[in-house]
Amino acid sequence: MVSSMKKSLGAKTLVYPTPVFVVGTYDQAGKPNVMTAAWGGICCSQPPCVAVSLRKATYTHGNILARKAFTISIPSEDHVQQADYFGLVSGRSVDKFATTKLTPVRSELVDAPYVQEFVLIVECKLAHVIELGLHTQFVGEVMDVKAEESVMAKGGSLDITKVKPLVFAPDSQAYYGIGQFVGQAFSVGQGI
């Protein structure tokens, strides 16, 4: 066994990459709200599910429990300022759509709004609520994914370099873009 030269950083929430999810919900009065979350990801293929973890103190936490639904709008690099803002203020006191001049669209499939101007959105029906500690994990079953045709490649699949999603780096608390193509999955490893 080779001894490790690695340095301990402690028990912390640090993996790369983490996503930048803008979570859309309605409150009790029907006001659309959005908040930004980086603790989440896909968690099941069949049924297709995506997880997002939120603190109980957030306005969105109560909204999801009441409406049994949420959306995820994926911000592009162009919307980094709005995406960051959505994580800085609470929907309890601010109408974030109004302050950013972005447009809420009512999902036809779930009881939640998404961001019109964001190019990729995921509509979710609440499937599981898992208490983990400071955060509650909401598992949503994906009812549909929608995207602007402008970010699609030939053949109908999405082109990630046109979506230009943000990556959050937890340790330095910074947003990064997507870089270069590195390899094709289920293919590049066949050479071993």
Next chain:
Amino acid sequence: MVSSMKKSLGAKTLVYPTPVFVVGTYDQAGKPNVMTAAWGGICCSQPPCVAVSLRKATYTHGNILARKAFTISIPSEDHVQQADYFGLVSGRSVDKFATTKLTPVRSELVDAPYVQEFVLIVECKLAHVIELGLHTQFVGEVMDVKAEESVMAKGGSLDITKVKPLVFAPDSQAYYGIGQFVGQAFSVGQGI
């Protein structure tokens, strides 16, 4: 309300970014194994937890249940071939460390091995097992994060541009690198 011009892609597992986690476990005989998974992410801050979802058919699934532990080794762009290979073959029939000439290191904190040559690793004790359908979600409590000093910035935080983690794009099944710095979180949105 503005009508959406978005096109429906159907109910599928499609968000950006998704991570490339190399999950390390021991089998019943004590043989170290690794497999690659993209369905996962951080799911709680206190206690610090990370989730990874695996199909029941995988060798790693049984290993985690038996050992109550796993590690996540984050592959860099330099190791894309090995990371992809770890998702192509099963530890039931192959010793993946032997075939890739990578080095398993026994964690001193949890009953699982990690990949010596990968620059960032996370050691997890199994905390929750959640059946979601085709995939089982394993929530691990992070006991420690370790990194090579070569990927650290001044002050001890990690430099994501030195870690060079992979991003997986589910729709096109391709790996991408990390791109340019786009903005500082909890800061760039304050201008709104």
